[in-house]
Amino acid sequence: MNQELTTGNRLGMQTVPRTFGEQMHFAEVISQAKGMLPRAYEGNPANVLVAVQYGASLGIEPMAALQNIDVIQGKPTLSAKAVAALVRAGGHKLWIAEDEARKSVTCTIVRGDDKEHPFTATRDMAWAQQMGLTSKDNYKKQPMTMLMWRAITACANKACPELFLGLGGAYTADELHDMDTPVEATVVEDDADAWPASKVHLVNRVDGLISMLGITKPQNRLRVYELLHEGPVEDPLADIDESELAMWVQGGDEFLENRIKTLVQQAKERKHAHEEAQQEAETQKEEK
Known part of the structure; x- marks a missing residue:
């Protein structure tokens, strides 16, 4: 684990540890800075370490990472502002068109490596009401900003999915906070009707795409839902909110298909790395 965090990044006059x-020592010290960090990092060196390492993979210096990356349920999530900055830093063009009268905002991204096919996404109050x-x-006081x-994040999900590969899900911290509204528990019959x-x-649409990818066993199907949901799933209808399902499919079938393939591949790589680590540990134990 002597992996270098960054090359030449400095926090004040102190070189970032490698x-x-x-x-770990760096994260423990930083986490003790009361009142200067988001609450998720105060007294929580593990969160600091995750955010700094994820930031390093995107070329973000440590203190900027701590201000623009949230750790929610143990997973790093970018702020929408950081997404916009990274899109432009990656050599892509990003434009915003605002329509105050209609309370509508359209984002357009033109990739530097594919200038002939711009990506667009529009968000308006009709969409906000649906969600x-x-x-x-925030949507009452500053609707155009929200x-x-x-x-921006919807368009970046389609145009620059590489920004979200290190995340547990293709959502920013802002979008996850949008889903913070408590849901009152209700008793319903456990059937589709x-x-x-x-x-x-929405569930049938996701099921159909999972089946098209050749994933047919019930346990493997639920595993895909768990990767997308970032948590346990026994019944997609019961365990996943409709708003979350809608966000999965809003980018279109092709985007969701690529997202599933990426998550499955990452899961396989994690499993392979874990098995290799176990085998290496067993070998070292036998040699002793």
Whole structure:
């Protein structure tokens, strides 16, 4: 684990530590800075380490990473502002068109390596209402700002998926906080007719795409849902909110297909690395 965090990045006059042991010490010291860091990092060196390492993989210096990367449920998530900055830093063009009268914002991204095929995404109050966001204070007080960030991240998900490969899911911290509204528990019958038709339609759409990828065994199907949901899933209809399902499919079948393939490949690589580490540990134990 003597992996180098960054090349030449400096925090003040102190070179960023390079060995894993030095990184842990660095994270422990930084996490003690009360009042200067987001709460997720105060007293939590593990979160600091995850954010700094993820930031390093994207070329973000440590303190900028701690201000623009949240760790939610143990997973790093970018802020919408960081997404916009990274898109432009990657040599891509990003434009915003705002329509105050219609309360609508459109983001357009033209990749530096594919200038003939621009990507666009529009977010308006009709979309916000559909997603159940119009009752939130931010959408009441600054709707154009909130719609701008949502349009940027939606467009970046389609145009620059490489920004989200290190994440557990293709959502920014801002989008995850949009889903913070508590949901009142209700008792329903455990069958498809008990759920809204729109939710059943979304699950059927995801199921169909999973089947098209050749994943047919029930346990493997649920594993795909768990990778997308970033948590345990026994029944997609019961365990996953309709708003989350809608976000999965909003980029289109091709985007969701690529997302599933990426998550499955990452899971296989993690399993392979774990098995190799176990085998190496057993070998070292036998040699002793």
